[in-house]
Amino acid sequence: MAYDEEEARRSRVVVETPTARREVVHSQSVRNPDRSGISAGMVGVLVVVAIALITMLVLFYLNNQQMSDQNLAAQQAAQQQTPPPTIIQQPAPAQPPVIVQQPAPATQPAPVIVTQPSGGAAAVPQNIDSTIQAAIDKTISDDPNLSTLGITTTVLEGKVTLLGTVKSESIKTQVERAVRRVKGVKDIDNQLTVVAD
Numbered sequence: 001m002a003y004d005e006e007e008a009r010r011s012r013v014v015v016e017t018p019t020a021r022r023e024v025v026h027s028q029s030v031r032n033p034d035r036s037g038i039s040a041g042m043v044g045v046l047v048v049v050a051i052a053l054i055t056m057l058v059l060f061y062l063n064n065q066q067m068s069d070q071n072l073a074a075q076q077a078a079q080q081q082t083p084p085p086t087i088i089q090q091p092a093p094a095q096p097p098v099i100v101q102q103p104a105p106a107t108q109p110a111p112v113i114v115t116q117p118s119g120g121a122a123a124v125p126q127n128i129d130s131t132i133q134a135a136i137d138k139t140i141s142d143d144p145n146l147s148t149l150g151i152t153t154t155v156l157e158g159k160v161t162l163l164g165t166v167k168s169e170s171i172k173t174q175v176e177r178a179v180r181r182v183k184g185v186k187d188i189d190n191q192l193t194v195v196a197d
Contacts, residue, residue: 160189166193168196
């Protein structure tokens, strides 16, 4: 509640002259007008509102940052869960059998027919390689520690190449040992990369 304040000042002055003595009283009143502007209560409300707005902005920023971190983590997880590309090795096109015919002398048995296997000499190793590949894939997928790593393996003439990333040298060694136990594996080229968290 605003009101006018009034302040009065009085002063007494005694004036002496050689013939007379006289007393003079001076009165002065000072009037203070209504205060205009913002009251203390209004300033308090403004401070509380400003603090609330700043708090909301900080929480909004932190929430956005957390959401972007989660989105980044989800994208990285999706990239890691992408299955490795499947390499399909096709057998060489079948070649017609080679027939060698020799004139038979009257005393010798019938002619000898030599048949070359389809695909040449590479057909047998391809069949063995695909068997080894299937065994390695089964070994890795059956092991709960290795099945989540996303390791890619290729087999060529009994030599296994390991590709991918692991978290430690011990896991890298564990993968190599598991693959080495598969029947038919002759050699391992371990190209697994160790990435520490």
